[in-house]
Amino acid sequence: MNEDKVLMEIERKIMGGDFQSAGDVSSELKKVLQQVGFPPSFNRRVVIAAYEAEMNVVIHAYRGVFTTKIYEDRVHIEVNDQGPGIPDLELAFQEGYSTAPPHIREMGFGAGYGLSNMRRCSDKLEIDTRVGEGTKVIMDFFLNSDK
């Protein structure tokens, strides 16, 4: 009955270009999931997808807000950024396609697997993007899925 009640909500800000703190939000999220007691395999795919989403903001956008909602049977993540948006979403989903500038790729980031990784790890993925304004990534992870 109460299945769709948000049990916990965490909201964190991400700054574009801040590579020193990059990964902190996902790292904190991992600790929450671990302490709350979700199974390791579930946590792993949430964290991989969360990290990709977080890094996308750091690499491409100016700033973003990362919101996690924990339900009894799922984890819901929304990442809302102010940034350049994605002009060709289909192309962005292609593995290895990246618009990250060379100096960022040299650091080992922006290899072009972000979106496809998010799709692979999540159970539901929605992307709402407006060129010149920003991107919103919505992901759901169900505890009882077979992934």
Added chain:
Amino acid sequence: MIEKEIFHSVRLDEEKCKGCTHCIRRCPTEAIRVKKGKARIDEKRCVDCGECIRICPNHAKYAQADSLEAIKKFPYAIALPAPAFYAQFKVDISLGKILQGLLHLGFREVFEVARGAEILAEEINHYLEKREIATPVISSACPAVVRLIEVRFPSLIENLLPLDSPLGVVAKLARMQAMEKGYRPEEIGVFFITPCPAKVTESKQSKNGLGRIDGAISIANVYSQLINIVGELEEPPSLPLASFRGIGWARSGGEQESLEEGEYMAVDGIHQVISVLEKIEMGELKNVIYCEAQACVGGCIGGVLAVQNPFIAKVNINHLLKKYAEFRPIKEEEIKKWREKGIFKREEIYRAKEVLKLDKDFKRALEKYQMIEKLLEKLPGLDCGACGSPTCRALAEDIVRGKAEEIDCPFMLRDRLLNLSKEINALASKVPQTMAKRTRRSEKF
């Protein structure tokens, strides 16, 4: 059996412990608390990395290892010297003399762990070719790293190399050889010369059977017995078997050098290991095939039971690598035979230790998490350690777990006292009704 499971080599000398907070801040799994003026180690969380031994200014932390006396119980005691053992001696003392020294101390035979590492490296190559496991494959050689993964990174258990450590492999080979020579299992004593407490724990937890390790003696102990006599010993004709490939395992990077070409990496020092494991968990480093990870800075030469400074030890090792540049190949049919006999098989299956969970019940755990967040708003956030917990967050966790209380924090205690004194003040200025009447009247008139 149960006793073996919770055995830890890292111990506390209560008399020496002053209850300072160095160790609690340093521990990578937040396993230590100061209670009633003494450090307490949570056995479930401790990974035996030895960081607390290293940092303790009062030398109150120590590693429980066996004495040399222990080998006397066995008619046929075999020494398994860690490659890091070689690095303790100056370069003018030959490897042959060092190994001869072990026989001099009463061991009947020496089986070099470095040779075992060479043998294991062949099997790791064979295993990596099959590519049946999540990458990067994480080395299982350092028991502190293995335990760290079980405690803090359970989702990476699937990345751990499912093969035994060089020590485990060598213990089995040494016992097997001795049995082939005609010794009965109860006559054979297998002893590891160890650079670290984590390997003492690994030895103590070994199961009965071919892989049993009967004891672990610290490098420092054996070194002190040998250093004054080793120079005078005679050079044995052909004792050392291992070459640069296995000896290199004494320091960080040695593992990957002994493997075939590939995308490998090596990380050392437990705090750096943690940061790399976090990256692996987040899906980075997928192009890396093999990750060598060692808890001590510099690798095994940095172990707390070694005597030599790890950077000097590295110089000694580098000399040996040049000197023993000829690798004695291992026949493929031998590897195959050993594989069939289970020499490479990991005795203990990796298991997630769910010590971080706040509660068995999911909803209750969530509530507790939120209580932690609320508590953190009240706590000063200085992470001073005066409460006995390593950080304010750790104290908040301890409070919701029922292991500590708010007033363990000196600032919270001060606030409570302040409020209490305000209340006392307020009460003291109040006057009982009967008396108040009189006062009022006297004031009026």
